Amino acid sequence: MTLTAKNIRTVYIDHDVQDLPNIQPILDYFQGVPREIVDGPTAVFRRVAEAPDPISAAKEVLFLTKNKGAFVRKCPGTKEYTCCGYQILHIGTFCTMDCSYCVLQAYFHPPALQFFVNHDDLFAELDQVLESRNPEIRRIGTGEFTDSMIWEPWSGLSHRLVERFGRQDHAVLELKSKTVNIQGLDKLSHNRKTIMAWSVNTPEIIATQERNTAPLHARLAAAAKCESWGYPLAFHFDPMVIYPGCEQEYEKVVDLIFDHVSPENVVWISLGTFRFMPDLKAIIESRFEKSKIVYGEFITGLDNKMRYFKPLRIKLFQVMAAALKKRAPQAAAYFCMEDDEVWRKSFNQTPDLPSLLDQSAQRVCLLK
Ligand code: SF4
Structure with a gap:
């Protein structure tokens, strides 16, 4: 679901940014929505925190502000x-x-x-990063603390980013989404340096656990459209949820993906089973009363997150490894946050993961 005037109750504007040139076009887009100038985030946070369900309330207020820290940051993995x-x-x-x-x-x-x-700060920092040609910065994505595409079409940011990455040959941009907000991407000079990525799941999990997201067939149709515009693609099976019959359902999703797109254009496919910090359990129980996902066979992992018991994860991953080998043998499939034993038992290898992904990006996105 894109972020539009229909689902926003108030637009807050940090007084620091009210005179930036890109503010007025955004406010024009949100015409009719109440707006308020605020001095920093405190008032916004307080109003959200006072709501009966702060998480739902937070989805209905847009705060336009400055990032005062670094724009490019290392993904917080665990050792x-x-x-x-x-x-x-x-x-x-x-x-x-x-x-x-x-x-x-x-x-x-x-x-x-x-x-x-x-x-302007974002692009100044990005220019520096891209011009440095740092071999450790070759894969950059916007979809970690948000969905990459909910800010389209009013922000224009993806368009600028796609074209900036299109003017260099050292790194790729990954835009990851559960929406189908791809309007306008066809006209951009992407030069194969932007990977359009979708998080995917079984129709059962999408219907029961992913409110307001695009259905699987719509995500895959959007991926096929982007492929027809020359974009490389990626897919993320994360989180995979274990339930009766899930192996066959996830195998079917693999088949559906490659019924829509060609494996040669897929840069990577990640696999990760459902894992959660203990704090999340109470939130899921209170906000998603019908959800049963927190009641599986979990153990506490080395990162203190609850994870499925390892043999259960390996069993599902082995099914997926076989399905991917059959339909997309050359695509780089990898695990997000798994140990050597899981790698060996599922993929018969323990690769240098950054190199595996860099090489795949070099091959499919024509990096130098
Ligand atoms: S997991 Fe769902 S709610 Fe969270 S960022 Fe992704 S699409 Fe949005």
Whole structure:
């Protein structure tokens, strides 16, 4: 679900940014929505925190503000599990969609739908990063603290980012979404340096756990459209949820993906089973009363997150490894946050993960 005037109750504007040139077009888009100039985030956070369900309330207020910290940051992996060396481009926080398992519900205190509008600072920092050609910064994505595409079409940010990445050959941008907000991407000079990525799941999990997201067939149709416009693609099976019959259902999703798109254009496919910080359990129980996802066979992992018992994870991953080998043998499939044993038992290897992904990006996105 995109972020529009229909689902926002108030637009707050940080007084620091009210005179930036990109503010007025945004306010024009949100014409008719009450707006208020505020001095920093305190008033916004207080209003959200006072609501009966602050998480739902936070999805209905847009706060236009400045990112005062770094825009490009290392993804916070954990040393106990194999990490992929990804970089986050921090464009905003939180999301209009509402997935039961969403870690962002417990990550921000309180949460807020913030969009950082100091784009001159963003692009100045990005220019520096890209011009440095740092070999450790080759994969950058905006979809870690938010969904990459909910800010379209009113922000224009994806368009600027796609074209900026299109003018260099060292790194790729990944835009990850559960929406189908791809309007306008066809006209951009992307030069294959932007990967359009979708998080995917079984129709059962999408219907029961992912409120306000696009259905699977719509995500795959959007992926096929982007492929026809020359974009490389990626898919993220994360979080995979274990339930009776899930193996066959996830195998069917693999088949559906490759009924829509060609494996040669897929840069990577990640696999990760449902895991959660203990704090998230109470949030899911109170906000998603019908959800049963927190009642599986979980143990506490080395990162203190609850994870499915390892043999259950390996069993599902082995099914997925076989399905992917059959339909997309050349696509780089990888685990987000798993250990060597899981890698060996599922993929018969323990790779240098950053190199595996960099090489795949070099091949499919024509990096130098
Ligand atoms: S789409 Fe992603 S960011 Fe948005 S609610 Fe779902 S999991 Fe969270």
